Amino acid sequence: MNIPLKALVRLAAAVATLALMSCTKAPSAPASSDAARQHSNPNGIDWIDGDVSAAFAAAKTAHKPILLYWGAVWCPPCQQLKSTVFTRSDFIAKSRSFVAVHLDGDDAGAQKLGEEFRVSGYPTMVVLDADRHELMRIAGGMDLSLYATVLDTALADLEQKLAAALAEAGKLREDWLRAKAETENVRRRSSEDVSKAHRFGVEGFAGALLAVKDSLDAALTVENASIESFKQGVEITSRQLDSVFEKFAIKVLDPVGEKFDPHRHQAISQVPSDQPPNTVVNVLQKGYLLHDRVLRPALVTVSAAGADDANPS
Numbered sequence: 001m002n003i004p005l006k007a008l009v010r011l012a013a014a015v016a017t018l019a020l021m022s023c024t025k026a027p028s029a030p031a032s033s034d035a036a037r038q039h040s041n042p043n044g045i046d047w048i049d050g051d052v053s054a055a056f057a058a059a060k061t062a063h064k065p066i067l068l069y070w071g072a073v074w075c076p077p078c079q080q081l082k083s084t085v086f087t088r089s090d091f092i093a094k095s096r097s098f099v100a101v102h103l104d105g106d107d108a109g110a111q112k113l114g115e116e117f118r119v120s121g122y123p124t125m126v127v128l129d130a131d132r133h134e135l136m137r138i139a140g141g142m143d144l145s146l147y148a149t150v151l152d153t154a155l156a157d158l159e160q161k162l163a164a165a166l167a168e169a170g171k172l173r174e175d176w177l178r179a180k181a182e183t184e185n186v187r188r189r190s191s192e193d194v195s196k197a198h199r200f201g202v203e204g205f206a207g208a209l210l211a212v213k214d215s216l217d218a219a220l221t222v223e224n225a226s227i228e229s230f231k232q233g234v235e236i237t238s239r240q241l242d243s244v245f246e247k248f249a250i251k252v253l254d255p256v257g258e259k260f261d262p263h264r265h266q267a268i269s270q271v272p273s274d275q276p277p278n279t280v281v282n283v284l285q286k287g288y289l290l291h292d293r294v295l296r297p298a299l300v301t302v303s304a305a306g307a308d309d310a311n312p313s
Contacts (some may be wrong), residue, residue, distance in 0.1 A: 045095045047102040050115055059130040065158065067098035067151070068117060068126040070140075072105045075122040077144070085148045094151040098127070100230055123147070156294040175220035208244040215240055245288075253287030253298040255280045264289075266297040273303035 015122060047069075048055045056089070059066050085091055085095035105122065117126055125147055128134050136154055137148050215237040219230070222250025253264055260278040264287060273281050280300045281310050287298030 045092055045100050047100050049102050050104065050107055050110070052101060052103070055099050056130060056132065056172045061100040062099065064097060064099050064130070065135060065154065066126075066128040066130065067095060067154075068119075068128060069100065069102050070105060070114065070117070070119040070122065070126070071102070072107075072122050077140075078123045081123050081144060081147055088148065091148060091151060094155065096156060098151070103247040110219045125150050128192055139230060205244070205248050208247060209241075211236060212244065249291050250295070251289040253289060253294075254283055255287075256283050256298065260300070260302045264294055264297055265300045265302075267300055267302045269301050270304035271301050275303045277302045277303055277305040 042132060048058070055066055055068075058064075087185070103119075105111065105112055105114060109137075117128075119126065119137075119140075124137065124140045126134060126137040127150065129246055135157060138150050138151070214231070219225075219233040219237070222229070222233075225233075255261070255265060257275075258280050259276075265280060266286065266287075271281055273279065275281065279302060280298075281303050282301045283298055284301065287300035288295040
């Protein structure tokens, strides 16, 4: 059978490619940094190896404390600790309440971390919160039984602090509720006071005017009163009213001879006068002040400018 040359070339190339592929080892997938850093062993402690920053970040996310273990491969007490305490099922179960991080003192940069956490002797275990505040530690050279109790002690301490924090939070909530209720009461009383002030703000003034009204009513009951006696009665009533005005800081504006003040006087005309220009000549209707506020301006006439003032030489 005659096979075209081009087909033979393509077949030879394919065979060569298959041969090369069979001699080359397929590259393995790059290991995840998290997998290299943390053991996901359901039967052991989930250590984060060396990456302290990642451990504290995980602690913040999970709202857990840090269990920091400082050891070395060559250290006999460390090996004994690993083979005894770290393999206990109760210790492993309790370690799940922490973010466990392992620092090997012989690793690069480990001594700097050791200085940061003030650890030197092997083995050392330190419990910290997620903000790097130390809660407790068991320094190197201690009896191994103490290391077995570190999680119990730390958890008990955290539970005690949590209970104290919850009690304090409850007290603060009670104080807040009490303050809120008191604020609501003050607001309600203030609202009632404002409402009463609007409705009864003139109660004292109105009560004082009742005596004036009584005097007027009494004057009207008098029959065949002479003009003189009627005038005396009006004068007495007027003095009563003046007394009420004085009591409530109502002052009369009677500005004859004073310089015209547009804030207190209302001019209706200018009249010729030998007084200086803009001087109040006549008061047609008295004005009144309440304290310093104008209740009613005085109705006045003022002096006009004379010829000499209008055309100074």
